[in-house]
Amino acid sequence: MSFASDRVTRTLPALAAGPAEEPFTILGWSEDMPRDTVWNDHSHPWHELLWNERGASTAMVGPRVWTVTPVLGLWMPAGTLHSGSATAGTRCRATFFGFGTMAPLSPVPVGVVITPLLRLLLDRLADTGLAEDSRALTEAMVLDVLTPSGRELLVQMPASDLLRPIADAVRGDPGDQRTLADWASHLGVSARTITRAFTAETGTSFARWVAAVRAQHAVALLSRGWRIDAVAEEVGYRSASAFGVAFRRTTGLTPGAFRAP
CATH class of the missing domain: 1.10.10.60 (Homeodomain-like)
Incomplete structure (x- = not known):
């Protein structure tokens, strides 16, 4: 990780699509960004749903630039090389979907509306004390309601x-x-x-x-x-x-x- 004035640059690896060392169905990540933050070109072995609890961020794949918000998320297929940025004060969230645990929502990045129901389900999965059977049921509901949307904040550069x-x-x-x-x-x-x-x-x-x-x-x-x-x-x-x-x-x-x- 490097600093340039008030900006933080995070370096992540470029990994091919494939199963994780420890199999999972759905995992969540969240972080408050105290500084403007930039992520290098990287890729994950799992599928990813990018969204924010607060604030706006960007995700870039080649010349395409998406804005990610609490309302509009972005599906990022496993193995897709992408970079990103978030301004200070943004609370970033991402939901990871284990490779092979579901049919890909889309083979290319696509917008996803973060509906109140989808957000409620994702918030429930963030509860580390959730019982195993309840987690499995909630994961199944997420996979059922998760759908691509024609709505997206996309600019082709x-x-x-x-x-x-x-x-x-x-x-x-x-x-x-x-x-x-x-x-x-x-x-x-x-x-x-x-x-x-x-x-x-x-x-x-x-x-x-x-x-x-x-x-x-x-x-x-x-x-x-x-x-x-x-x-x-x-x-x-x-x-x-x-x-x-x-x-x-x-x-x-x-x-x-x-x-x-």
Whole structure:
């Protein structure tokens, strides 16, 4: 483990998918992050459900960046190389599923809605005094209710020299108001060239990509207790209502669903 100013870097190994030395069905992990924390590229032999009890974190697989929250978790298949980060104050949780104890929820990372029932079951499994038969029943219920969701806070990062200045600027300041035409003029190319590049590299349009980046940043602020109107202004919307419409279009949920109590 290394420190850079207030940031902690944790180094974990890259392990292939396979059974653990001590077989298990479901195990849980939780930790409060006193500092900003970064995890290197690593992989686990077991499947993993990433979620948070408090705050927002990120998980990265190649150019894809997911935001993980108490509402939206992320299924990470065994053996998938990924990295991550969490801001200070986040309470991270992960649920590990023993390789071979279940059919994989998905062969690729996929969003999972942390429903009240799923959270209740996972909290119950965190009780170290739970009787063996009760644990087995609870594990079976988790496997029954655990389902992939079309909802996820995902941004596909472009990598070309053409789009990198745009990506860096928008991720550095999600409130950046420059339009597609503004960027075309700034970079000395046509708007059509940028549009084609965004579609090819991210699978979406410039406008939708910006909206996704804004949604990820907004969730991080909402999880820290920011007011919705303040978040709307920070990520570049003229009103809370306009922000709400764009946020729902991107995530399928309202901003209030992510606001810390």
